[in-house]
Amino acid sequence: MAQLAGAAVVTIGLLFGTRYIYKRMPKAGSPLFKVGYALYTNTRLGLLYYKNDVRKAYRKYQGEGHSLIEPxxxxxxxxxxxxxxxxxxxxxxxxxxxxxxxxxxxxxxxxxxxxxxxxxxxxxxxxxxxxxxxxxxxxxxxxxxxxxxxxxxxxxxxxxxxxxxxxxxxxxxxxxxxxxxxxxxxxxxxxxxxxxxxxxxxxxxxxxxxxxxxxxxxxxxxxxxxxxxxxxxxxxxxxxxxxxxxxxxxxxxxxxxxxxxxxxxxxxxxxxxxxxxxxxxxxxxxxxxxxxxxxxxxxxxxxxxxxxxxxxxxxxxxxxxxxxxxxxxxxxxxxxxxxxxxx
Ligand SMILES: [Zn+2]
CATH class of the missing domain: 3.60.15.10 (Ribonuclease Z/Hydroxyacylglutathione hydrolase-like)
Known part of the structure; x- marks a missing residue:
C-alpha cells in the first residue's frame, strides 16, 4: 500500500513537473527543460498528461469540442x-x-x-x-x-x-x-x-x-x-x-x-x-x-x-x-x- 502510494506520488509529481516544464518552458537546453521534455516525449507519462488535457477540455467545452465542425x-x-x-x-x-x-x-x-x-x-x-x-x-x-x-x-x-x-x-x-x-x-x-x-x-x-x-x-x-x-x-x-x-x-x-x-x-x-x-x-x-x-x-x-x-x-x-x-x-x-x- 505504502509502495502504491509512493508510486502515485512520484507519478503525480512527474506529471506535474512535466506539465510545468512543457507549459512554462524553462530555457531550452537547461537541465530542467531536458528532463521534462524527455519525460514528455519518450515515456507514456506524456500520454497521461495529454489524456488529462482531454478530460479538462471535455469539462471546459461540455463535450462539444473547442470548435464547431464544418467541412x-x-x-x-x-x-x-x-x-x-x-x-x-x-x-x-x-x-x-x-x-x-x-x-x-x-x-x-x-x-x-x-x-x-x-x-x-x-x-x-x-x-x-x-x-x-x-x-x-x-x-x-x-x-x-x-x-x-x-x-x-x-x-x-x-x-x-x-x-x-x-x-x-x-x-x-x-x-x-x-x-x-x-x-x-x-x-x-x-x-x-x-x-x-x-x-x-x-x-x-x-x-x-x-x-x-x-x-x-x-x-x-x-x-x-x-x-x-x-x-x-x-x-x-x-x-x-x-x-x-x-x-x-x-x-x-x-x-x-x-x-x-x-x-x-x-x-x-x-x-x-x-x-x-x-x-x-x-x-x-x-x-x-x-x-x-x-x-x-x-x-x-x-x-x-x-x-x-x-x-x-x-x-x-x-x-x-x-x-x-x-x-x-x-x-x-x-x-x-x-x-x-x-x-
Ligand atoms: Zn508538437
Whole structure:
C-alpha cells in the first residue's frame, strides 16, 4: 500500500513537473527543460498528461469540442477539421468518389470516432506529423479498433505505434488522394508535413502542417537550431501561394495578437485579427488560410523583412544574411514565448 502510494506520488509529481516544464518552458537546453521534455516525449507519462488535457477540455467545452465542425468541400474532396482536446485539430480527408478517407493526427480516438460513426466512414490510413502525444497518442488505439490500418510516421521522430516509415518527398496515394511528404525538422527532429495534391479535385493544394506552421505562427523549436527551422520554413514558402494551410492547433487569435504587437502598422495582420475574433465568437475554425495570406502577417515567415528585423532588434547587427535571418527567427520566438504570458 505504502509502495502504491509512493508510486502515485512520484507519478503525480512527474506529471506535474512535466506539465510545468512543457507549459512554462524553462530555457531550452537547461537541465530542467531536458528532463521534462524527455519525460514528455519518450515515456507514456506524456500520454497521461495529454489524456488529462482531454478530460479538462471535455469539462471546459461540455463535450462539444473547442470548435464547431464544418467541412470544406471541393469537387469530390471533403476536408473536415475535428476539434480535440483543448485546441488540437485532427483532419478527416475524404475522396468522395471512391469513398476513401484518411485521418491526420487523430490523437483523441473518442472524439474522432464519433465523427466517423456519424459519417459512416472507415478510415484507410493515418498520417502522423510528429511524435508528440497530442498528435500521435491515438495511434495504438486506432490499430486496435481497425485491424490493418496503416499508420504513417517518420522513423527519425520515432512516432509511437506507426506501421509505415516515411521520408522526405515520399508520395502516398489513397484513391485520388495524393500526398507528398516533406520533412520539416525544427519543432521535433523528425516533424513532417503532408501536401495534398489539389488538381484531381480542381482544388488548391492543401498543406496539413501539424505543429510546423500555424495560422500566423510556427511551432516551438524544441529539437533544432533556428537555422534548421528556418530551412524548414523556407520549404513551405516555396509552395504555391494558393496552398491552403491546415494546422494542428487553433492558435490563430493569440498568434495574431502577437503579430499585431510586433508589426503595429501591418494592416493585413490587423484585418485578419478582426476576422479571426469574429469567427471565434461563434467557435468557428479559423483555418484554412492561404500561404499568400500567411506571407503578409505570419511573423515566422517574415524574418527576411526589414520591419520584422526592426521589431525584434536585429536590424543593426552585422551578421551574414543567413545568420541574420536565423537570429531574427530566434528573437521572434523568444518574444512570442514571453508575450503569451502577458495575455
Ligand atoms: Zn508538437
Amino acid at each position: 470544406t468541400v471541393f469537387n469530390g474532396l471533403r476536408i473536415l477539421p475535428i476539434a480535440m482536446s483543448l485546441d488540437n485539430y485532427s483532419y478527416l480527408i475524404t475522396d468522395e468518389r471512391s469513398n476513401i478517407s484518411v485521418l491526420v493526427d487523430p490523437s483523441e480516438p473518442n472524439a474522432v470516432q464519433r465523427v466517423l460513426d456519424a459519417e459512416r466512414i472507415t478510415p484507410t490510413a493515418i498520417l502522423c506529423t510528429h511524435k508528440h502525444w497530442d498528435h500521435s497518442g491515438g495511434n495504438r488505439e486506432w490499430k486496435r479498433r481497425y485491424d490493418g490500418i496503416r499508420v504513417y510516421g517518420n522513423p527519425v521522430d520515432n512516432v509511437p505505434d506507426h506501421t509505415q516509415d516515411i521520408a522526405d518527398n515520399d508520395m502516398l496515394e489513397f484513391g485520388a488522394l495524393q500526398f507528398t511528404v516533406y520533412t520539416t525538422p525544427g519543432h521535433t527532429v523528425g516533424h513532417v508535413v503532408f501536401l495534398l495534391e489539389g488538381s484531381p479535385f480542381s482544388a488548391p493544394p492543401c498543406l496539413f502542417s501539424g505543429d510546423h506552421i500555424f495560422l500566423a505562427g510556427a511551432g516551438r523549436m524544441f529539437e533544432s537550431t533556428p537555422a534548421t527551422m528556418l530551412n524548414s520554413l523556407e520549404k513551405v514558402l516555396q509552395l504555391s501561394d494558393d496552398t491552403l494551410i491546415w494546422p494542428g492547433h487553433e492558435y490563430a487569435e493569440d498568434n495574431l495578437q502577437f503579430a499585431c504587437h510586433l508589426e503595429p502598422n501591418n494592416r493585413s495582420a490587423q484585418e485578419k485579427l478582426q476576422l479571426v475574433k469574429d469567427l471565434r465568437k461563434s467557435r468557428k475554425c479559423t483555418s484554412p488560410s492561404t500561404l499568400a495570406e500567411e506571407k503578409t502577417y505570419n511573423p515566422f515567415l517574415r524574418v527576411t523583412e526589414a520591419s520584422m528585423m526592426a521589431a525584434v532588434g536585429t536590424d543593426k547587427s552585422d551578421l551574414s544574411a543567413d545568420e541574420l535571418h536565423a537570429e531574427t527567427l530566434q528573437q521572434c520566438r523568444n518574444m512570442k514565448d514571453k508575450f503569451k504570458y502577458k495575455l
